[in-house]
Amino acid sequence: MNRSDVLIIGAGPTGLVLALWLSKLGIGVRIIDKTSTPGTTSRALAVQARTLELYRQLDLSDAVVQNGHKVCAANFWVKGEPVAHLPLSAIGEGLTPYAFLEIYPQDEHEQLLIERLETFGITVERNTELQSFEETGDGITATLRLPDGQQQTCQACYLAGCDGARSIVRKSLDTDFPGGTYQQIFYVADVQARGPTFNGELHVDLDEADFLAIFPLSSEGRARLIGTVRDERAERAETLQFADVSRRAIENLKVQIDQVNWFSTYRVHHRVADHFRTGRAFLLGDAAHVHSPAGGQGMNTGIGDAINLAWKLAAVLSGSATAKLLDSYETERIAFAQRLVATTDRVFNFVTADGPIADVMRMRVAPFLIPKMISFEAVREFLFRTVSQTTLNYRGMPLSEGVTGHIHGGDRLPWAHDDEGDNFESLKYLTWQVHVYGETSDEMIAWCSAHHLPLQVFDWRPVFETVGLARNGFYLLRPDTYVAIADYSADPKVIERYFRDHGIRPYIT
Known part of the structure; x- marks a missing residue:
């Protein structure tokens, strides 16, 4: 237990996918997490088409699709009425086997990954925390705090920081995490409800500068409400209740709430680490980049980091490649993360812009333009490719030729x-x-x-x-x-x- 090929810090989707791919490739992994149990609430919902394509490599795609919910259309509302309808299944048809938006909550997603990882004989070590680490000549020596409070020293060839936005790995490497924090408070509510917006499709309200969307789940009548507040309510995020934000959903999207299963608030940052690799230590997922939830990109990008790094680590550790192959991880993934943060930042700022001009653009111009734009096949294809991450490429980078x-x-x-x-x-x-x-x-x-x-x-x-x-x-x-x-x-x-x-x-x- 004290020696592994790769020590993974953090058992969210990014860390679990990294552990799965490495295990499939015959690499010995150890994965720890400081929490006592997997999460039971989640903010991440969308599993994009490119992730589902890659999930075929571990026979995960069918399980995600069967247990999740296919969203075949998005709707935009103004003044209590739907004003634009975007058929998601049609715009991705022919581009991928997964021409839809898949909703699969992160907590359920993590449980699936944990179960698959256990088939390789790997169990997440809970209540176990990284305290420090240092690079030695041929590996990493780390000090862990075990569930009983005792310390343990362990060795690994490489260390992967998949430990979120407050990453101890990133802080230990003294890697800068430049960017900023959105002024809005984000909230998520898991609800049982009724109304015209509970038809299995995605619904977005454009009425106000604060974002509000309803994401359907697989259970009938169950959905996630995701929104923001920026007024005086944002000053009391710790005490904010669903009653403080529910009126808009009830009135603008005609939601009839039967039960609130849970409600949480959080702040969102837009940051990219200066480096994704320092020696034998790597940063992945939220430890390396965080951004607004616009487009449902965050979890999928972390999973992409994990798969990109996994095959490279496996090649080096098995002797099938020299260590210089690992240099390409940062080059390929940091460029995408920087573009993604810039793109989601622009989209989110447009949707949440305040003032009379912004209101006109959002409530009058956008509802008029959206149907016109999506009538063009090229626009539909561009939108789908961008959101689904099927347009992601590594052109012009060291491993790409011709x-x-x-x-x-x-x-x-x-x-x-x-x-x-x-x-x-x-x-x-x-x-x-x-x-x-x-x-x-x-x-x-x-x-x-x-x-x-x-x-x-x-x-x-x-x-x-x-x-x-x-x-x-x-x-x-x-x-x-x-x-x-x-x-x-x-x-x-x-x-x-x-x-x-x-x-x-x-x-x-």
Whole structure:
């Protein structure tokens, strides 16, 4: 128990996903959390399409979809009436197998991850707290406070800080966390209720500068109300009650409250750590970046951090790559986090802007423009790709090379499907692999076979051209299914050179 490959601090979704992926890849992990039990209330609700795509690698996607709730449309309300309807299922159709917004509360989500982790023989160590750590020549030495109050010294090759916005790992590394705090107080209410907004869809009220939305849950008549307050009520956040904020939901969204299951308030920050890595210690999730809940991006971004880091740590620890591969974690993830914080900040500030001009924009201009904008397919696709995180890419970064068709190195492989099947089946496996659409050379076939690199050759079909894939070229895919190389040739020396330059040896899990 005192030695592990990776010591994970924090058992929220980010830490649990990291532990799961590493365990699947044969890496020894230890995961601790200072809380006594998993959370029973949660703010994070949305599981985006890109997360569901990646969850196929551990057979998690079906469980999330079956136990959660598909939201197929969003509605915008002004003066007690719906003024715009956005069909979510239609705008993502053909882009992903998960063309919807999945609502799966974080507490239920965590329980699923904990149960899956236990199948690998890993249990979260509760009431266990990191007190300090230092890097030694070949690893990390950490001091833990155990449930009985005693101290324990343990060793690990690497340490992962998944311990939230108040991260002790980040503070111990003396890493700056620049940004700010929104003036609004956020609240979440889990309610049993009735009314026209309890139809299984998402509803957003645009009437006031304070944000208010109703997120449906899987149980009939149950939903989460998420909103903000900024007036004198924000000065007494600790004593704020649901009665202080319920009137607007009752009147503007015509909600009939039957029961309030729980209610909580919190403040939200918008910050990105200066570094996501210092030596053998890494920051992930809220320990590395926090932002407004606009678009339901936070938990999904932390999960993306975990999957990005997991395969790289596994490659280094198994001897399949040199330690320089780990440099790419910060490069790839910090760029996305910075863009995300800037984007969600702009969206949230627009939705919550105060004053007469802002009121006109929100209550008159937006309801008029939204239906007009979503009538254009390009706008619908852009909105879905952005929110679903399927547009996230690592173009121009050290592990990304080439352009073939419309696909660049660093892109998510596009989903191509027709009556003959799709091209995502092999992406369930956590391994490097090559995709060819059309024909390839005997040399490529022989080289991939000799190096135990899976090669998927698809007979050319029109759907491949439709999604931007090139005929007879090849795409080298990373274990996290992003494109490493996009190349028009059928020359395996391109792959051989890539692995050599990056200190990587392909492996089978």
